[in-house]
Amino acid sequence: MIQQASPSAPAAPGMAADLAASRRREADAALAELGHASTAARRAIVEAMIASGRLETPEQLLHDAREKAPATSLATVYRTLERLDAAGRIKRATLASGAVGYGFCGTGHHEHAICLRCGLLQPIRPCLVSDAPDLAGFQVSSHVLDFYGLCARCASEAGATSSGSAEAEGTGRPA
Amino acid sequence: MIQQASPSAPAAPGMAADLAASRRREADAALAELGHASTAARRAIVEAMIASGRLETPEQLLHDAREKAPATSLATVYRTLERLDAAGRIKRATLASGAVGYGFCGTGHHEHAICLRCGLLQPIRPCLVSDAPDLAGFQVSSHVLDFYGLCARCASEAGATSSGSAEAEGTGRPA
DNA sequence: CTGCAAATGCGACTCATTCTCAATACGGAC
DNA sequence: GTCCGTATTGAGAATGAGTCGCATTTGCAG
Numbered sequence: 001m002i003q004q005a006s007p008s009a010p011a012a013p014g015m016a017a018d019l020a021a022s023r024r025r026e027a028d029a030a031l032a033e034l035g036h037a038s039t040a041a042r043r044a045i046v047e048a049m050i051a052s053g054r055l056e057t058p059e060q061l062l063h064d065a066r067e068k069a070p071a072t073s074l075a076t077v078y079r080t081l082e083r084l085d086a087a088g089r090i091k092r093a094t095l096a097s098g099a100v101g102y103g104f105c106g107t108g109h110h111e112h113a114i115c116l117r118c119g120l121l122q123p124i125r126p127c128l129v130s131d132a133p134d135l136a137g138f139q140v141s142s143h144v145l146d147f148y149g150l151c152a153r154c155a156s157e158a159g160a161t162s163s164g165s166a167e168a169e170g171t172g173r174p175a
Numbered sequence: 176m177i178q179q180a181s182p183s184a185p186a187a188p189g190m191a192a193d194l195a196a197s198r199r200r201e202a203d204a205a206l207a208e209l210g211h212a213s214t215a216a217r218r219a220i221v222e223a224m225i226a227s228g229r230l231e232t233p234e235q236l237l238h239d240a241r242e243k244a245p246a247t248s249l250a251t252v253y254r255t256l257e258r259l260d261a262a263g264r265i266k267r268a269t270l271a272s273g274a275v276g277y278g279f280c281g282t283g284h285h286e287h288a289i290c291l292r293c294g295l296l297q298p299i300r301p302c303l304v305s306d307a308p309d310l311a312g313f314q315v316s317s318h319v320l321d322f323y324g325l326c327a328r329c330a331s332e333a334g335a336t337s338s339g340s341a342e343a344e345g346t347g348r349p350a
Numbered sequence: 351c352t353g354c355a356a357a358t359g360c361g362a363c364t365c366a367t368t369c370t371c372a373a374t375a376c377g378g379a380c
Numbered sequence: 381g382t383c384c385g386t387a388t389t390g391a392g393a394a395t396g397a398g399t400c401g402c403a404t405t406t407g408c409a410g
Contacts, residue, residue, distance in 0.1 A: 037376055037387060058366080073390045078367060100366080113313045124308060129320065133299060137327025138288045145304065145320045152312025212356060212407055233397080248359045253398060275397080 023050045030104075034087055044069035045080045046104065055093055055101025055119035093146065095119055115151035117158065122151065198225045205279075209262055219244035220255045221279065230268055230276025230294035266296055268321065290326035292333065297326065 048064035223239035278296035
């Protein structure tokens with residue numbers, strides 16, 4: 001239900017190889033950081049998330065991951081998401097289509113801009129919320145600030161064709 | 176799984192009656208605003224949400240609503256939540272316990288402080304995010320800023336008893 | 351008071367997510 | 381490089397929140 005922009009097939013020759021290599025490195029780093037074993041399935045899942053840069057459904061992640069690790073199962077996708085989430089490396093959001101998408105985010109606190117049409121997950125650094133307001137004794141331990149809307153590409157596409165081509169209809173309001 | 180602070184039994188005599196009356200008025204206003212019929216079940220559900228001022232699970236809302244409208248069913252709770260949500264009067268969040276809670280919020284855009292322990296939903300007005308940052312062509316249509324932590328009461332209780340008394344354990348990180 | 355559209359309750363249903371468990375792969379020790 | 385204990389995996393069953401269909405009831409305009 002969410003668009004898939006970048007190819008997740010084995011890297012094409014040329015400069016694309018650098019990108020693929022850097023993805024692989026980032027995926028390995030993330031897995032190593034978790035302190036868990038680096039298995040083919042986990043690597044494939046994390047690389048797929050990094051490569052897409054979007055919020056994707058578990059089904060999509062499974063599909064993408066299977067290009068590199070064909071035996072991967074949905075249960076493993078969920079288990080991997082769970083571990084990444086525990087490490088704070090996952091952004092989860094419901095898109096306009098109603099689908100729940102999971103996206104990979106880098107380390108450290110930051111905000112996100114989320115395209116409701118294609119699921120693009122755009123990090124915003126540094127954090128925009130420096131000081132919590134006075135809340136009558138409320139002890140703030142964390143905050144979440146997400147911007148929802150249309151990414152540059154989807155905005156122009158939606159402008160050209162009045163009816164979006166993506167499945168996600170737009171209420172403009174995240175769930 | 177979420178604490179219930181204020182009694183939802185028929186209003187006690189005295190000044191509590193004013194509160195109950197104002198809740199009833201607010202509930203009626205919200206329903207009228209929706210342009211839908213004001214039925215006993217809907218009134219009971221909305222009044223329960225307003226009275227609690229917290230994020231509550233559909234099951235809890237059903238339980239609370241049944242004190243005023245005993246025949247209410249879970250399906251009606253969900254249908255009412257759906258209608259309120261369509262009108263932007265609902266805040267939905269996953270608490271630390273993993274339970275999904277629904278809370279009633281007033282009209283107009285505002286932020287929220289959410290107690291991860293008891294589900295308290297504290298509105299923050301006015302909106303703190305005046306201008307969206309430049310996001311390379313990203314068209315922001317809305318944003319969500321939530322503060323998570325402990326309300327004044329839960330903070331002091333958690334401070335007194337090192338192990339919280341509420342069911343919701345605290346990872347300190349919202350889902 | 352009447353009639354009808356809207357709303358309800360019930361129970362069946364869907365489907366995302368989690369669990370179980372035997373088989374397998376990982377990675378440190380040798 | 382090989383071996384072994386343990387973490388991980390895949391498959392399918394199980395769970396449970398949320399939705400749907402439909403006969404019945406209710407709100408409310410006339």
